Amino acid sequence: MTESPSRPLPELDDPVVGPFWASARERRLVFQRCEHCGHLRWPPEAGCPECLTPGGTWTEVEGAGEVWSFVIYDHPFDPAFRGEIPYNVALVQLDAGPRLITNIVGVKSDELRVGMRVVVEFENVTPAVTLVRFRPVGEAYAGLPAR
Numbered sequence: 001m002t003e004s005p006s007r008p009l010p011e012l013d014d015p016v017v018g019p020f021w022a023s024a025r026e027r028r029l030v031f032q033r034c035e036h037c038g039h040l041r042w043p044p045e046a047g048c049p050e051c052l053t054p055g056g057t058w059t060e061v062e063g064a065g066e067v068w069s070f071v072i073y074d075h076p077f078d079p080a081f082r083g084e085i086p087y088n089v090a091l092v093q094l095d096a097g098p099r100l101i102t103n104i105v106g107v108k109s110d111e112l113r114v115g116m117r118v119v120v121e122f123e124n125v126t127p128a129v130t131l132v133r134f135r136p137v138g139e140a141y142a143g144l145p146a147r
Contacts, residue, residue: 007080009129016044019058024130027122029063031098032056042098061096063120065134068093072109088112092134106135 012021023030033040034048034056047054070090076082077089090104090112104112105121118134125131 007125008078009126010131012128016046020044021129023058023060024122024132025128027130028060029120029132030058030060031096033059040097042100061094063094063134064137065092065094065096065118067091067104067112067114067116067118067134068099069114070104070112072112090134092118100132103133104136105133 010017010021012018020030031040031042032044034051034053036053037048037051039048039050040059040061041049041056044056048056068091070088072086072088073081074086076085081087086109088104088109090102092100092102092104094100104116104118105123107116117137119137121133121135123131123133
């Protein structure tokens with residue numbers, strides 16, 4: 001039996017996105033905010049895409065939003081995810097503004113819907129890496145166990 005490949009993980013030392021992953025480890029959801037125009041942005045960049053001002057301040061936001069779009073993978077995009085088939089990749093529109101590519105946990109693939117309300121959940125995958133996921137909210141999902 002062959003060992004499955006290692007799961008791709010974020011680069012924690014990346015100077016641009018590293019603060020996002022450090023905050024996730026602390027169970028905080030942060031995005032860059034332009035100090036000049038106030039634009040909250042994702043993905044992080046060296047400067048504001050709206051007004052072109054360099055820099056930005058990492059700002060904590062509430063982790064609530066809704067599923068804007070999603071796809072269910074029946075064949076792994078990467079061999080490391082073979083054991084997780086089927087899995088979803090979703091685009092979540094946060095109430096705070098940015099959209100984030102992520103996974104929705106705690107819901108069966110056939111129950112996932114565009115417009116479904118979700119809330120952030122943090123998943124420790126190694127001692128150093130915590131991934132940002134989302135879980136459905138509402139009466140139908142109130143009793144689901146946390147991962």
